[in-house]
Amino acid sequence: MKWIPTALVLAAAALLPLLGGDFYVNLASQILVAVLMAASLNLLVGYAGLTSLGQAAFLGVAAYTCAWTGVKLGVSPVVAAGLACLMTLAVSALFGAIALRASGLGFLMITLAMSQVVWGLAYRLVAISNGDNGISGIVRPSPLGLSLDSPGAFYWFTLLVVVLALWFIAILVRSSFGATLAGTRDQPQRMAALGHNVWLIRFAAFMISGFLAGIAGLLFVWYNKYIHPSALSMTASAEALLAVIAGGSGTLAGPVVGAAVVVLLKNYASAYVERWNMMLGFVFLLIVLFLPEGIVPGVKRLLGRGR
Amino acid sequence: MQISRRTLLQGTAGLAVAAPASVRAADGEPIRIGLLTVKTGPLASGGIDMEVGMAMYLKERNNMLAGRPVQLIVADTGGVPATARVKTQELVEKNNVHVLVGPLAAFEALAIDDYITEKQIPTLSVAAAEDMTQRHPNKWFVRATSTSAQCAHPMGEYCAKVLGYKKMITIADDIAFGQEMTAGFQRVFEDNGGKIVQKLFPPLTAPDYGTYVAQVKSDADAIFLGFAGSNGFRFLRQFNEYGLMDKVKPIGGMTALDEAVLRNMGDEALGIITTCWYSAALDNPQNKHFAPAFRAQTGYDPGFYAAGTYTNAEILDVALQSIGGKAEDKVALMAALRATKTDTVRGPVRFDDLGNVVGNVYIRKVERIDGRLMNAIIKTYPDVSQFWTYPPKEFLANPVYSRDFPPAKNL
């Protein structure tokens, strides 16, 4: 009966555009994009034990590739999306090959450094990126001839993509690959001694994580119809990481809850609380004090204790 | 009076209970103004002043414009383009605003460009992005402040003709705002016989300017500063540290020595010449009222962002009056905004057919007045358009100002 809560949440999510106004539907779309970002990062942070502070780079590479090929080369949104996926995979492979030479704080730093290089290029390679002016005029795709221009249609499309991605992650982490990945996180030496290629397993996780972040990048750029270097700043990467940790790393529901909390505080509660940055900080502080393992595992623990 | 978001919302909630919006007579229904500003993060200084300026204007009129009550809803974009879009959607879709004032930064305006067109929301911005009123004009956009280069053009002429400078350096933040500003300066300065011998563009987040200061060619007459926010302030202090102030005269673009920066500077700023469409020291009836009132409330002089937003409020007021306060008629409001011709705190303004202001540009000099540093007016260029003296057609046929246009011939 474990599927019942999931099914209820999905049904509620699918019905949202019929109930809420445009603003709330758009807010929900943004939450979904942030959820996919956090879930992609969670593969690295939670399941592979590699804390990255550069996940926004993949979002940015996909978004810029899609925007540049679509707006400047004039290819159709679907082709642009395909090129963006290829580009993201290529960049993930390159970054993974370099970053996986380090672990721990070194891994965090090298992912930060590489994402800062991409950020710098987005500012400086004006011929491609338009620099600080960003690229506007991006067109949303119309899959099967259905326009995604209305908030509701875009939301349903995003919901479909994100649910499929989460489903994929759920299968992946329960597969033998997932078990091996968790093994490289907890006992890297033993896994190597058992004949597993620890580097290759981590590399595969890095590629998948980057690719999923790229999908989030496509949704991001289609939603905003505009891309600016700030989307791949350190702050953006940190936000995704904080969402993973706050929600509970290494759990499937953790990044979903964490991303929802961060987006709601940042984009919704900020209308009512002038010092919303401070509030965000205090929320993180409270989570660490009372639910140090993250919201989802922490609440489970408290509920379990109550029984 | 501090217009807090929460009290406003409580106010509306109360109204909604008393009589649903749909059945209320139009004349009692408030005009809803959404202010897109920046209240957190590195750009907060200007953004907070924008809110003060806007709230001041409304308070002075008892929150009534064109005979209708006004509801101001303030949104904090944090200076991030994606958040600017979210907040615009919130103001439009949740708060149903009739008109937007803001946003602050060029990239924020570009991020909401397509959205305000789609939703047809009249927008009065202080953001300087050239192409929003040039090669890619937005018909829902008016700008009562200036483009990035609008104030730099006259300064180029002033440096060449009045100050007699032959060789100059430009330095600016490496963002569109800084690039466009210095490019406009370069064009006019060189068209008047000057030479730009060095162009420096430190990244927005440069930790230290020492390495740039040491590169400055000390045989140049002067250096044009195209910085915004705290960067110009930090650069100037470091420039002074290296004892260069007397050798290479600093010349300020429209935000480099803003009143917000001056209040934390010392005597080293005295005598620096800058250009802007405003100064707290301006002598006109509107500003004679505004600047002291602002100072009485905040304890400091109004600058670019406070005056820009106050000017927008003045223009909105005049436009609303001319259409009998019917803010719901967006097409009429937009037409009225662009047709507005009025005297404001920055002097007389009108708009060109792309929605950009035609107004005075002032050459100013930092002086100590009443014991504090102020930008005293030393020359007025009247009715300056975004095209300066160039024919608009020819101007628009060129590429937009950038790091590489106009090309540097004398480096």
Next chain:
Amino acid sequence: MQFWIVQTLNSLALGGLLFLLASGFSLIFGLMRIANLTHGAFFMLGAYLGASLLRYDHDLGLWVSALLAGLAVAALGGLLERFVLRRLSRNPLGQVLVTLGVSFIIADACLMAFGGDPIPVPTSRALARPMFVAGFVFPTYRLVVLGVAILSALALHILLDRTRIGAMIRAGVDDPAMARAIGIPVSRLFTLTFCLGAGIAGAGGVLAGPIFSAYPGMDADMLPLALIVVILGGVGSLMGAFVGSFIIGFIYTFGIALVPDLAYVILFLPMIIVIALRPRGLFGRLAA
């Protein structure tokens, strides 16, 4: 010629500034294995406190206000360690969440308390005046900062390598259980170390203030710099942080002057190369 001399002095001075910024981070990470992402915010808080102390009482002087601001930030760091981080010794992700969270709080509190304008930290007239050396001009204060950085490096070295407390700290790091068994108050030492690291950041912020000024966003500008220096030099190595600061000072100053197009990546490329080729950093004993 003058270009090379002035830029060399610039590199050294920037290196000194970076050491003041990074040494506290290195100290904390080396001894406690905590990546204190609040470090940039501590540095900024120090700069703001210094600026306000001097505004309140100009006769206080830069050095006294650096000391006072350092003590205040050290106290704050002590609270953070004692009441929050101590519970998270085996939870590095929790440490990331809470140190970033606290830096959000500090940054927003600074904006609320000090406003959004840049605030300079004034120096005495003598220090503000440029120095004339062999025909060229260099800011006196930058040379002073360089001197302070070298002195504080020496002081830290003596503290860790030559004193009883230093010996206890090293023992506590190498084998906490054994250290406890022989009666070393390990947890109190950790609090002390965290206070020291935070205090250096606070005082460093004041001393950097006359050059950087205090401004919103300073925390986010400074944190990556501290991380770069520490990673390049090797985590937990004071020597590494010292040498790393000056290497970054030179790379940044000359890199930007000679290849301006690299301005955005100049700080990060060397770090990528070093980590890729030598993951433990130039002087690190342990992998990060």
